[in-house]
Amino acid sequence: MARINNLPILDSSGEIRGDVRLLRPLLDPQEIQTRSATQRWLEALEPWIAPLDYETLPAINTDTTNLWGKMHTMASEHERKRAEEKALKNRSKAAEKHQEGIEKAEEKRAKELAKLERKEQKARDNSHSHKADDKLRRIEEKREKVERKHDERMDKAAERSTTKDKEAKAMTKVLWLMIRNLHDDSGVSYYGNMEEET
Numbered sequence: 001m002a003r004i005n006n007l008p009i010l011d012s013s014g015e016i017r018g019d020v021r022l023l024r025p026l027l028d029p030q031e032i033q034t035r036s037a038t039q040r041w042l043e044a045l046e047p048w049i050a051p052l053d054y055e056t057l058p059a060i061n062t063d064t065t066n067l068w069g070k071m072h073t074m075a076s077e078h079e080r081k082r083a084e085e086k087a088l089k090n091r092s093k094a095a096e097k098h099q100e101g102i103e104k105a106e107e108k109r110a111k112e113l114a115k116l117e118r119k120e121q122k123a124r125d126n127s128h129s130h131k132a133d134d135k136l137r138r139i140e141e142k143r144e145k146v147e148r149k150h151d152e153r154m155d156k157a158a159e160r161s162t163t164k165d166k167e168a169k170a171m172t173k174v175l176w177l178m179i180r181n182l183h184d185d186s187g188v189s190y191y192g193n194m195e196e197e198t
Contacts, residue, residue: 001176005048009172016172023168032095037087037167041174090166101157109150116143 002010009020022044042052116139123135 001178004178004180007045007048021168023171032091033088036084037170040167041171044171087167094166098157102154105150105153105157108153109146112146112149113143116146 001007002016003014007022009016009022011017023040024044042049120136120139123132123139126132
């Protein structure tokens with residue numbers, strides 16, 4: 001599916017790249033608890049797939065007289081709920097890791113900037129010294145360096161959260177049923193070609 005639809009997750013040899021993610025990070029606590037993995041996947045694929053109509057599933061009929069059918073239905077529903085709970089747990093864990101990374105980066109930045117602020121104040125207090133301008137210039141260079149490092153830490157925190165995103169990894173392993181029309185040069189359509197690919 002990724003190859004036929006030209007998804008930007010494949011390298012030149014057709015292998016899935018580990019550094020590209022289609023899923024956007026979930027940082028809103030409300031979304032973390034309410035968005036299903038399937039919803040996220042379909043939203044991420046919207047630019048490459050046909051629009052879909054969503055319908056709610058009918059209620060599960062457990063009144064069937066067939067004992068095996070009843071057991072299978074209940075087991076399937078139990079497994080689906082378990083998988084969704086596990087996805088929510090993993091999603092929450094990834095969001096927490098991301099938040100921790102952001103907080104550490106902000107804390108480190110604040111500490112380094114406060115230290116530079118004290119040095120700058122000291123240099124300004126000694127402004128009658130001929131070296132004060134040089135000190136202030138070096139402090140400003142260090143401040144810029146602190147900001148660059150902060151940006152790097154923020155990028156790393158975001159990168160870590162995406163590598164921990166098990167939904168994104170699972171999305172690359174899903175098999176999709178593709179239904180498409182094939183056209184020859186004369187414009188005649190051939191129907192019924194269904195492929196299942198990753």
